Amino acid sequence: MGQATLQGWQGRIDAEEGELGRRWHQLAAAAPASGPLDGVTLVGFACDAGVARNHGRIGAAEGPAALRALLGNTPVRHVQKLWDAGDVRCDGDALEPAQAELSERLADLLGRGTFPITLGGGHEIAYGSFGGLARHLAAQGGSAPRIGVVNFDAHFDLRLAERASSGTPFRQIAEDCAARGWPFHYACLGVSDYANTRALFERAEQLGVCWRRDEEMGIDRLAESRAQLEQFLAGVDHVYLTVCLDVLPAAVAPGVSAPAAHGVALEVVEALIDTVLSSGKLRLADVAELNPRLDIDSHTARVAARLIARVADAITEQQGG
Numbered sequence: 001m002g003q004a005t006l007q008g009w010q011g012r013i014d015a016e017e018g019e020l021g022r023r024w025h026q027l028a029a030a031a032p033a034s035g036p037l038d039g040v041t042l043v044g045f046a047c048d049a050g051v052a053r054n055h056g057r058i059g060a061a062e063g064p065a066a067l068r069a070l071l072g073n074t075p076v077r078h079v080q081k082l083w084d085a086g087d088v089r090c091d092g093d094a095l096e097p098a099q100a101e102l103s104e105r106l107a108d109l110l111g112r113g114t115f116p117i118t119l120g121g122g123h124e125i126a127y128g129s130f131g132g133l134a135r136h137l138a139a140q141g142g143s144a145p146r147i148g149v150v151n152f153d154a155h156f157d158l159r160l161a162e163r164a165s166s167g168t169p170f171r172q173i174a175e176d177c178a179a180r181g182w183p184f185h186y187a188c189l190g191v192s193d194y195a196n197t198r199a200l201f202e203r204a205e206q207l208g209v210c211w212r213r214d215e216e217m218g219i220d221r222l223a224e225s226r227a228q229l230e231q232f233l234a235g236v237d238h239v240y241l242t243v244c245l246d247v248l249p250a251a252v253a254p255g256v257s258a259p260a261a262h263g264v265a266l267e268v269v270e271a272l273i274d275t276v277l278s279s280g281k282l283r284l285a286d287v288a289e290l291n292p293r294l295d296i297d298s299h300t301a302r303v304a305a306r307l308i309a310r311v312a313d314a315i316t317e318q319q320g321g
Contacts (some may be wrong), residue, residue: 006025006028006029006030006084008065008068008069008084009024009025009028009068009071009072009084010025010069010072011023011024011025011026011072011073012073013026022075022076023072023073023074023075023076024071024072024073024074024075024076024079024082024309025071025072025073026076027076027079027080027081027082028042028072028082028083028084029082029083029084030083030084030086031083031084031085031086031109031114034112035112036112036113037083037109037112037113037114038081038113038114038319039079039080039081039082039083039114039115039316039319040079040081040082040083040114040115040116040117040312040315040316041082041083041084041085041109041114041115041116041117042068042071042082042083042084042085042116042117042118042119042308043085043086043087043088043102043105043106043109043116043117043118043119044063044064044065044067044068044086044087044088044118044119044121045064045087045088045090045098045102045118045119045120045121045125045128045286046061046062046063046064046065046087046088046089046090046121047060047061047088047089047090047095047098047120047121047122047124047125048060048061048090048121048122048166048291049090049092049093049094049095049098049122049124050095050122050123050124050164050165050166050167050168050169051122051123051124051165051166051257051289052093053093053095053161053163053164053165053166054122054159054165054166054167056122056166056257056258057257057258057291057293057294058257058291058293059257059291059292059293059294060120060121060122060257060288060289060290060291061089061090061121061122062291062292062293063119063120063121063289063290063291063292063301064087064119064120064121065292066290066292066295066298066301067119067287067290067301067304067305067308068084068119069301070298070301070302070304070305071305071308071309074305074309077309077313078312078313078314078316078317079309079312079313079316080316081316082312083114085105085109085116088101088102088105088128095124095163095164095165096164098128099124099127099128099131099164100128100131101128102118102125102128102129102131102132103128103129103131103132103134103135104132104135105132106118106128106129106131106132106133106135106136106284107131107132107133107135107136107139109132110132110133110136110283110284111136111139115283115284115312115315115319116132116284116285117284117285117286117287117308117311117312118284118285118286118287119286119287119290119308120286120287120288120289120290121286121288121289121290122166122257122288122289123153123157123166123167123169123242123244123288123289124164124165124166124168124169125169125242125286125288126149126151126157126169126170126173126242126286126288127164127168127169127172127173129240129242129284129286130147130149130169130173130176130240131176132284133147133238133240133283133284134147134176134180134182136283137238138180144180144181144182144183145182145237145238146183146185146235146236146237146238147177147182147185147236147237147238147239147240148185148186148187148232148233148235148236148238148239148240148281149170149173149185149186149187149239149240149242150187150189150229150232150233150239150240150241150242150276151170151186151187151188151189151242151243151244152189152190152242152243152244152247152264152269152272152273153188153189153190153191153242153243153244153246153247154190154191154192154195154214154244154246154247154258154260154263155167155191155192155195155196155200155244155246155258156170156188156191156196156200156201156203156204156209156211157169157170157171157244158170158171158174158200158203158204158207158209159171159200160199160203166257166289170186170188171203173186174186174207184207184208185210185232185235185236186207186208186209186210187209187210187211187229187232188204188209188210188211188212189211189212189217189225189229189247189264189272190212190213190214190217190247190263190264190269191211191212191213191214192213192214192260192261192262193213193215194261195258195260210228210232212225212228214247214260214262214263214264215262217264217265217268218265218268219265219267219268222268222271222272225268225272226271226272226275229272229275229276230275230279233275233276233279233281236281237281238281238283239276239279239281239282239283240282240283240284240285241273241276241282241284241285241286241311242285242286242287242288243269243273243285243286243287243288243304243307244256244288244289245287245288245289245290245300245303245304246258246259246260246263246289247260247263247264247269248260248263248264248265248266248269248300248303249262249263249264249265250263252265252266252299252300252303253299253300253303254294254295254296254299254300255290255291255292255293255294255295255296255298255299255300255301256289256290256291256294256300257289257291257294266303269307270307270310273307273310273311274310274314277311277314277315277318280318282311282315285311287304287307287308290304
């Protein structure tokens with residue numbers, strides 16, 4: 001075993017295998033503070049204030065560290081440049097400043113040319129992630145951008161509440177789009193009838209949300225799910241992808257605040273993420289709701305790391321890496 005020099009990254013070193021035996025911990029480097037930046041850049045969002053406000057089980061703030069620990073041993077396949085921009089940390093209940101800091105950091109990274117993947121953290125991460133892309137696109141000027149938000153999730157997260165939480169980010173995004181005069185394009189895949197109130201379904205209808213229920217997303221109906229997603233993607237120019245790990249069955253992803261009773265199979269989620277990637281419109285991504293305190297033998301963290309690596313490899317290929 002070998003220790004990487006970058007904090008939080010460590011893993012096995014197969015010196016006998018040479019370049020073909022490299023792993024992510026040997027590739028990861030601290031992102032420079034300025035200047036052009038290529039490849040893929042990871043950012044941690046060490047926050048579960050939104051989960052606490054939503055009366056969930058806290059622990060997601062430990063997600064970024066757990067993900068780096070699992071990603072360290074990931075074999076290098078296509079990724080050539082892997083940067084780590086550190087963590088945005090939420091102190092206590094200071095959710096809004098943390099979201100603003102995340103947006104600022106992501107906008108900066110996007111402007112420098114890299115592809116950001118954010119490691120959560122509760123699903124309050126979504127408002128910060130969208131804000132980063134919105135700031136980046138607004139700075140470019142021109143007509144209102146058509147941003148498509150693709151969320152794999154058992155929950156709509158469209159709640160009305162006096163304060164922001166992990167249950168409100170997509171309602172906040174809808175309001176932000178309305179304030180800017182931008183269209184709101186939101187697809188939520190994996191919705192559970194038993195995890196969302198009638199009020200949330202009605203709000204989704206009013207906002208024109210594209211959704212698909214978990215029970216409609218079996219492998220036998222993958223073609224239908226893909227067609228619905230492709231239709232959504234055809235109507236947007238830029239995509240923000242967010243994966244709430246509670247979209248997966250509890251046996252696959254036990255380490256989340258609210259494990260799914262039904263969920264969507266990993267093979268289906270991966271196939272649909274590939275559909276998003278193949279659109280060529282993906283600008284940034286994040287993985288949310290990993291709670292290491294509730295995980296079993298790192299099952300959930302391993303799944304999350306696999307999804308992150310899948311996205312990073314595909315993006316690198318698209319970049320010509």
